[in-house]
Amino acid sequence: MTINETIDQIIREFNQFDDWMDKYNYLIEMGRSVPLIDDTQKTDSNLIVGCQSRVWLSSEYKDGLIHFTADSDAVITKGIAYLLIRVFSGHTPAEIIDAETTFLDKIGLKEHLSPTRSNGLLSMVKQIKMYAFAYQIKEKNM
Amino acid sequence: MIEIDEAKILSVRNDFPILSRSVYGKPLVYFDNAATTQKPRSVIDAISNYYLNDNANVHRGVHYLSQQATGAFENVRKKMAAFIHAGSASEIIFTRGATESINLVAWSYCESFLNAGDEIIISMLEHHSNIVPWQVACERKGAFIKMIPVTAEGELDIEVFKDLLNERTKMVAVSHISNTLGTINPIAEIVSLAHSKNVPVFIDGAQGLSHGPVDVQKIDCDFYAFSAHKMYGPMGIGGLYGKASWLEKMQPYQLGGEMIEKVTFEKTTYNEIPYKFEAGTPNVADVIGLGAAIDYLEELGWDFITAQEKDLLTYATDKLHTVVGLKILGTTARKASIISFLIEGIHFFDAGTIIDHMGIAIRTGSHCTQPLMDSLKINGTLRASMAFYNTRQEIDKLIETIQRVKNLFE
Numbered sequence: 221m222t223i224n225e226t227i228d229q230i231i232r233e234f235n236q237f238d239d240w241m242d243k244y245n246y247l248i249e250m251g252r253s254v255p256l257i258d259d260t261q262k263t264d265s266n267l268i269v270g271c272q273s274r275v276w277l278s279s280e281y282k283d284g285l286i287h288f289t290a291d292s293d294a295v296i297t298k299g300i301a302y303l304l305i306r307v308f309s310g311h312t313p314a315e316i317i318d319a320e321t322t323f324l325d326k327i328g329l330k331e332h333l334s335p336t337r338s339n340g341l342l343s344m345v346k347q348i349k350m351y352a353f354a355y356q357i358k359e360k361n362m
Numbered sequence: 363m364i365e366i367d368e369a370k371i372l373s374v375r376n377d378f379p380i381l382s383r384s385v386y387g388k389p390l391v392y393f394d395n396a397a398t399t400q401k402p403r404s405v406i407d408a409i410s411n412y413y414l415n416d417n418a419n420v421h422r423g424v425h426y427l428s429q430q431a432t433g434a435f436e437n438v439r440k441k442m443a444a445f446i447h448a449g450s451a452s453e454i455i456f457t458r459g460a461t462e463s464i465n466l467v468a469w470s471y472c473e474s475f476l477n478a479g480d481e482i483i484i485s486m487l488e489h490h491s492n493i494v495p496w497q498v499a500c501e502r503k504g505a506f507i508k509m510i511p512v513t514a515e516g517e518l519d520i521e522v523f524k525d526l527l528n529e530r531t532k533m534v535a536v537s538h539i540s541n542t543l544g545t546i547n548p549i550a551e552i553v554s555l556a557h558s559k560n561v562p563v564f565i566d567g568a569q570g571l572s573h574g575p576v577d578v579q580k581i582d583c584d585f586y587a588f589s590a591h592k593m594y595g596p597m598g599i600g601g602l603y604g605k606a607s608w609l610e611k612m613q614p615y616q617l618g619g620e621m622i623e624k625v626t627f628e629k630t631t632y633n634e635i636p637y638k639f640e641a642g643t644p645n646v647a648d649v650i651g652l653g654a655a656i657d658y659l660e661e662l663g664w665d666f667i668t669a670q671e672k673d674l675l676t677y678a679t680d681k682l683h684t685v686v687g688l689k690i691l692g693t694t695a696r697k698a699s700i701i702s703f704l705i706e707g708i709h710f711f712d713a714g715t716i717i718d719h720m721g722i723a724i725r726t727g728s729h730c731t732q733p734l735m736d737s738l739k740i741n742g743t744l745r746a747s748m749a750f751y752n753t754r755q756e757i758d759k760l761i762e763t764i765q766r767v768k769n770l771f772e
Contacts, residue, residue, distance in 0.1 A: 240719055296715050
């Protein structure tokens with residue numbers, strides 16, 4: 221599935237909720253059920269510090285594709301981190317660099333990517349893009 | 363139990379236009395008063411009236427408007443001095459707020475009186491703004507920060523403070539009221555202990571002036587910093603009370619117009635206090651707004667404010683205690699209407715996100731007190747800070763919402 225197809229799928233999933241509470245319930249369910257990152261990867265170097273919640277992001281580059289794993293100490297943040305992983309993981313650096321990052325606006329979670337929210341998610345998106353740039357440069361130099 | 367007059371609270375709420383708005387389609391419950399208080403209509407009108415009718419630069423015009431603006435501006439200085447019982451209006455310096463006041467003293471005092479090897483005592487529960495300016499002053503001068511620890515109840519450990527005081531101590535800087543735990547610190551006792559060793563005391567009063575009367579002469583502190591926006595006044599204005607004996611000995615912090623006496627290219631001499639510390643055109647409109655806030659508080663009266671806030675604190679504390687798994691941080695009896703708490707097994711950010719969607723404004727996170735969070739071994743809390751315009755019904759709504767949060771996450 222392309223990045224845009226995944227985004228469309230997520231938007232369809234969220235469109236079925238009329239009530240904000242159902243939406244958050246869904247995020248909480250996802251945040252709770254998905255094992256996202258190996259505990260050994262919850263290192264300080266993978267830690268993105270927000271003032272509100274903490275996010276761990278780890279990446280692996282294999283056969284031209286970047287695979288991301290992530291976790292958070294807050295369940296809602298973890299649920300949203302899972303959405304970001306679904307969208308960006310398993311794609312080439314070029315695809316990730318070109319991808320739009322505003323899909324959370326379309327499912328009514330825009331506030332979670334605002335700089336003042338400080339939950340680590342905005343930094344996570346930036347970090348995902350940074351990894352993509354770094355792997356792209358590494359690939360060219362090989 | 364103090365009798366609370368419901369009709370009076372209702373009429374007080376009507377003084378604050380913003381309290382009747384809704385968020386997410388629900389009536390706003392505003393429990394973030396320690397971050398900033400809402401403004402009564404009289405404050406908003408005073409600012410708008412100033413720009414509509416009275417705007418002119420102060421202290422430098424012979425024309426009618428300038429003289430009128432200067433009179434009104436200086437009148438607020440007198441009003442502020444009387445409000446906190448300063449000895450003289452010249453001991454009140456207008457700044458952008460408590461943060462700038464702390465920076466002013468940390469620079470101006472330390473420039474003249476702090477030397478290598480000296481020590482400044484602060485406390486574990488300080489806001490970052492009462493830590494970092496002292497830290498940087500110490501780095502600049504080769505001096506050291508000493509920390510008063512906090513007890514399990516959230517009180518300053520005065521016995522340790524006594525041991526920390528010594529001949530190298532050059533300043534004690536503590537808050538009047540903790541913005542995170544609500545603890546009211548025994549500042550008069552701290553001042554008396556420090557003065558017995560000839561050490562001056564700086565009080566960060568950012569949370570202090572909204573909850574009860576302050577008498578800086580009785581407390582005998584050397585400096586007291588405040589922000590207007592935390593006492594129902596406008597943002598961007600605040601001040602510093604400083605004993606004239608100190609202010610006269612201190613270097614100016616910012617340089618420019620207004621603060622000078624005579625300028626030549628060889629030598630500039632400075633104006634007298636308070637003007638020595640007020641370089642540039644001041645924020646006249648917001649000073650006028652601050653004056654209106656003082657008028658509002660004095661008309662309402664401390665008896666009503668303290669009784670109402672005490673009732674809210676007691677009611678909220680009792681109700682929160684009924685929630686299984688909820689823990690209040692800061693349990694001292696000497697406390698303002700600020701409550702930090704945690705819900706077992708639920709991250710404060712998760713709880714805060716849901717509570718926000720229910721129209722209730724509370725604060726989550728470290729509240730700019732990371733050293734305190736580290737000492738409590740936590741990353742943050744949920745904080746409900748109440749003002750006299752809040753009601754028991756609003757607290758009931760918060761408790762219901764917390765129950766809902768618990769159901770959602772369990």
